[in-house]
Amino acid sequence: MAATAERALGRATSRGGERTLGISAILALGVSAVLSLVVAPPDAVQGEVQRIMYVHVPAAWLAYLSFFVVFVASIAYLRTKRTRWDRVAAASAEIGVLFTALAIVLGMLWGKPVWGTWWTWDPRLTTTAVLLLIYVSYLAIRRITDNPSRRARWAAVVGIVGFVDVPIVHLSVVWWRSLHQGSTVFRLGGPEIEGTMLLALLVGVAAFTVTYAYLMTLRLRVGRLEERAAREALSPLVGAER
């Protein structure tokens, strides 16, 4: 299972795979923009501003996915001690922080005209802010020590424990009285959204997923190159030949 995942990862992270994913991401984001800004109708109550949903929701879902990958890769690292899994977790955490911050900023831009405020200490907003802090801390912890195995071990523990906040964020609108709307797609009785709007939303999620895959391949290459540079710099041969 782990070997199959590693082979798939190897194929996706080849330069050809990276280029294909990059082109696919640009095309998918273009199609998504047309669907959400031109084809989908304005909302009956909120009007045009509801179009922010087509980027806000995919950003939030991709943040969940990124942190799920951190969670799985962290478990895989602790079980196998293979550096590749630590590299995957670090890459996904960085991209997850980007998507979480993006979801928060987009939510603020949507909240101001609809709720009348940029920010409120609502359960969904607060738990999402905590999620951002957890994974910013994860990235900070990775900079505390230069010892690669210690760094990977500490990060893996935070990556596993930190994931606890993801279901809390998702269920916060169910558990507590929240200003934030509840689930529109994954709900009992089917999605509560018009057909074209649902299509635009799902295409948006697909486009963001391809973009995530592309960013992962690129970030993994950066990780490999930075490790190579660090290895070269620390190699005792440099000193011996000088």
Next chain:
Amino acid sequence: MAPNVGYVIAGYLVTAIALGGYTLRLFARARGAKRRAQTIAERRHGGV
């Protein structure tokens, strides 16, 4: 112009800048790391 369209434009601009900016930053980091590794390797093989 319909009301609140400015928020939508700002939202899509922020998304494009965040994703595009991060991608460019990754390219820059890759180039920097490659250059660092090459410089050190060249120094070693050149016997500097």
